[in-house]
Amino acid sequence: MIDLATPEYLPFELDRESSRVALLHLDEAGYRAASFLDQRMLEPDSPLVEMAWAELELPAGARRDVQYIFHIGNVGSTLISRLLGELSEVFAIREPLLLRSFATDPPGDADFDRLTALLSRTFNPEQRANVKATSFTSEIADRLVPPGSKALFLYARPDRYLENILAGENSWQTLQALSPVRLARLQSRCPGLEADLTAMHDGLRAALGWACEMTSLEAAAARLPVGTVLWLDFDVFLTDPAAYLAAVAGHFGHQADAATIGSIVEGPLMGRYSKALDYEYSPALRREILADARHRHAAAIRDGLNWLAGLAGRYPAIADAIRRRTD
Numbered sequence: 520m521i522d523l524a525t526p527e528y529l530p531f532e533l534d535r536e537s538s539r540v541a542l543l544h545l546d547e548a549g550y551r552a553a554s555f556l557d558q559r560m561l562e563p564d565s566p567l568v569e570m571a572w573a574e575l576e577l578p579a580g581a582r583r584d585v586q587y588i589f590h591i592g593n594v595g596s597t598l599i600s601r602l603l604g605e606l607s608e609v610f611a612i613r614e615p616l617l618l619r620s621f622a623t624d625p626p627g628d629a630d631f632d633r634l635t636a637l638l639s640r641t642f643n644p645e646q647r648a649n650v651k652a653t654s655f656t657s658e659i660a661d662r663l664v665p666p667g668s669k670a671l672f673l674y675a676r677p678d679r680y681l682e683n684i685l686a687g688e689n690s691w692q693t694l695q696a697l698s699p700v701r702l703a704r705l706q707s708r709c710p711g712l713e714a715d716l717t718a719m720h721d722g723l724r725a726a727l728g729w730a731c732e733m734t735s736l737e738a739a740a741a742r743l744p745v746g747t748v749l750w751l752d753f754d755v756f757l758t759d760p761a762a763y764l765a766a767v768a769g770h771f772g773h774q775a776d777a778a779t780i781g782s783i784v785e786g787p788l789m790g791r792y793s794k795a796l797d798y799e800y801s802p803a804l805r806r807e808i809l810a811d812a813r814h815r816h817a818a819a820i821r822d823g824l825n826w827l828a829g830l831a832g833r834y835p836a837i838a839d840a841i842r843r844r845t846d
Contacts, residue, residue: 521568524578526610526640526648529556533572533620540572540617547642550612551604554597554794557616575633582639583632583665585648586771589739590673591732592654593683595753598793599673600651602764605783608773610646612638614653618663622656635665649771654732658704660739664747669771672736672750677729677827677841679754679809681820684725686812694724701731708734709834722819726827733840757802760784 521528521542529550531543544566545553553560590596597613604611621634639648656663657672664670675683684690698716705727706712714727740748749770756763761777761784768775792800813820831838 521570523575523637524640525642526550526612527642528568529615530575530617530634530637531556531567532616535620535624535626538572539569540575542568542570544568547610550610553613555614556612557614557619572630572633575637577633577636581636582641583635584668585635585639585650585665586668587660587664587670588649588651588673589657589660589670589736590651590654591675591680591729591736593680593687594673594675595756595793596651596673598788599671599751599753599756599764599767600649601788601793602760602783603649603768603771603773605786605788606768606773606775606779608646609771610641610643610648611651612648613651615650618650618652618656621663622653622659625659625662631662635663639665647772655700655704655735657732657735657739660736661742664743666744668747670743670748671767671770672740672748673753674733674736674750675753677726677824678820680729681722681725681823682809682812682816684728685721685816685819686808690725691721694721694728698724698727701728705731705734708738708836709830712830712834720819720822722816722821722823723826725819726823730827730830730837730840734836737836737840737843757805760789760802 527544527546528542529545530540532541534540543556543561550556588596588600600611600613603609615638617634621631638650641648652660652663660670674680684694687693698719702714702716716724719727740750749767751763751767761780764784765775765777765780768780788796790799790801792798827837827841831841
């Protein structure tokens with residue numbers, strides 16, 4: 520019999536047609552190491568167990584107090600999650616695959632309640648679960664954040680976002696794959712918006728990504744209770760990581776002292792690529808990469824920002840996102 524009192528068995532992947540779920544056996548060190556709790560972490564011998572979704576029985580009085588990090592993608596969310604996870608009272612969970620199933624095909628309230636209870640489990644009762652979601656799951660953020668919990672919304676200014684996306688060697692592949700869905704999502708908030716993706720270069724596609732993900736966060740924030748959301752510009756965070764990490768921890772109800780926060784931001788995580796800790800990636804290196812992208816892709820970035828400005832004149836949702844996040 521599988522014990523679901525702790526996160527030892529992670530509901531990994533849900534087959535909606537059969538209503539069966541695969542559970543992955545994972546210890547606390549495994550959670551801590553994982554950047555993504557999806558297929559990328561699986562090995563040929565990964566211990567998976569399958570059972571009916573409806574048969575996942577949680578203990579009476581199971582907690583439903585999980586907190587969340589939502590973001591627009593490529594804005595340091597994995598780093599923030601890892602830094603928070605250094606606090607003893609935080610159980611950090613990064614991008615569980617199950618959330619994507621809920622975002623692409625939202626089920627009923629009972630299933631959301633079960634998901635909330637499953638993601639609220641911790642190995643230690645003094646811990647509180649903190650989930651870093653995949654970017655597009657912000658579409659259902661208001662259904663994911665339980666009453667009384669908090670969420671961090673991470674973003675970047677449109678110019679910094681475009682620089683960061685265009686700096687990637689394989690950004691064109693990501694933009695090509697994501698742009699059709701992003702356009703459809705944006706059109707749901709901006710009726711009548713049309714765009715020919717085949718004629719859009721990467722700067723315009725990146726601008727589309729920013730508009731889609733930012734308006735998604737804005738809509739989610741409007742649906743959540745006042746005081747639930749803390750907005751944070753990642754580039755602002757990098758100007759004073761200790762102060763902003765303390766603010767984020769405080770928002771989530773963790774009052775870490777200055778010495779603890781200082782030891783975390785002065786530790787190795789700030790100098791590594793958070794999605795693959797074997798690689799160096801410091802704030803200084805990030806600034807260099809963005810400066811280079813700003814120079815090499817100046818025309819594409821200018822086109823993308825002009826495209827956003829044009830849309831802002833027609834769609835309040837985009838105008839609000841630009842105004843509120845560039846003040």
